[in-house]
Amino acid sequence: MAEEPEETDDDGAAPGLRKIIHVDMDAxxxxxxxxxxxxxRGKPIAVGGDGPRGVLTTCSYEARKxxxxxxxxxxxxxxxxxxLIFRRPRFDVYTAVSRQIRAIFLDYTPLVEPLxxxxxxxxxxxxLRGIGSATRIAELIRQRxxxxxxxxxxxGVSYNKFLAKLASDQNKPDGLCLIRPGEGAQFVAGLPVRRFFGIGPKGAEKMAALEIESGADxxxxxIDFLRRHFGSQADYLYRAARGIDLRRVKANRARKSLGAERTFDKDISSGSALREVLERIIAITWDRIVKVEAQGRTITLKLKHADFTGLTRARSLARPVATRxxxxxxxxxxxxExxxxxxxxxxxxxxxxxLDGEDEVTPQPVGGAAQLSLL
Structure with a gap:
């Protein structure tokens, strides 16, 4: 006797599987x-400083061409x-718009994990609205x-975070992509490995030298091969190549760090000048710490040279830093030092x-350069 097909919903999700949406604003x-x-509108614009030491925070799709x-x-x-037309960042405006968007998310679920x-x-x-279909919810959110x-x-809509994140980038801008249960491994197989979170340019070069260009490769x-060549990242790479991700969406996820940095118009080597700049950075950072009532135990100083090489110094305490x-x-x-x-x-x-409340481990980048955390 033939088995009856397993019951699914409009997204193709079987009972017990999660329904995850990753929403990513376009530029x-x-x-x-x-x-x-x-x-x-319709012009190539960049948000960032246009001076000799300026760096693009982002740019429009017209500029990306x-x-x-x-x-x-x-x-x-x-x-x-x-x-290219430059505009200085207006983070107060971006933050206000982000709050509007967050409020829309919370109309559909309390389980929202901002990145x-x-x-x-x-x-x-x-x-919350009993809609049932993650794809339909994603469409409603995008329209709102x-x-x-x-x-x-x-x-991007899928049954885990890794796949939903990949899917949201698939049909940009102003697009939607659904990866149903059973389709994850096939979807990942056709992607270049540089699309995987944690694989930066150096990681992709290392993999190319090992004849690994795609998810299928x-x-x-x-797992033994991956452990020999990628150490602690082997288990993550093994699962990712198969579209597996067991992490849950965590609402109100704890911050990893708080800080500030400054790029100089001209290189600085004078100790007195650097101390003066550091004092301004301390003021900005401490204001942010007080605003969110954060408590942390490790302070890290970062310096970057003109050739983009850098150095860091850090000090950790047994208890949170108490005062400014x-x-x-x-x-x-x-x-x-x-x-x-x-x-x-x-x-x-x-x-x-x-910071107090920090309880997640961020996957380390493959090949060196730090990547934006998917968590």
Missing amino acids: FYASVEQRDDPSL FGCRSAMPSATAKRLCPG SLDEAFLDVTED IKDETGLTASA LAAKD EEFSAIGHALLD VLPLAQPVRLMGLTLSQ
Whole structure:
């Protein structure tokens, strides 16, 4: 006797599987600027500083056609796109719009895990409105975002976070992609490994040297091979190549760190000048710490040279940093450890980490360079 087909819903999800949506705003900061200034619509724009040390925070899709991208030096972007229009970031505006979007999410589920101002995971397995279909909910959310903010968003729908994140990038901008149960491994197999979270340019180069170009190539390698070549990342890569991700959406996820940094107009090597800049960074960072009532135990100083090499110094306490004076004293002590500098620096940053409530482990990047956390 033939078995009856397993019951599924409109998304193809069997009972017991999660229904996850990843929503990612399209060129968020640049789109807000184009929305608020209609003369910028349809033009290549960049959000960031346009000075000799400027860096793009993001850019519009019109600019991306020229090869411009986030984190690119502004001088490079201007060479690629001579007509590029720069706008200074307005984080107060972006934050206000982000709150509008977050409120829309919370109309459908309390399980919202923000990753940044412009993207979040939603678990709609049991949605508040009883809609049942994650795909339908994603469509409703995208339409409401457009109606209420004048902006577009892309969404990925699947049965785990890893696949939903990949799916949201599949049909950008203003698109939606669904990966049903049973389709994850096949979907991943056809992707270049550089699309995987945690695999940066260096990681992709290392994999290419091992003849791993696609998800299918990665899935063909056994766990022993992956452990020999990728160490602690082997288990993550093994699961990812098969579309497996067991992490849950965590609402109100704890911050990993709080900090601030400054890129200089000209390289600085003077100890007195660096101490003055550090004091301003301390003031900004401590204001942020007080605003969110954060408590942390590790202070890290970051310096970056003109050739983009850098150095860090960190100090951890057995208890949270108690006062601004203590935070400042440790920051200055870390700077004193590296003075005098062997060469000038172009950037300085200070962060407080090991925050109370931190309970997740961020997968480390494959091949060195740090990647934005998927968690």
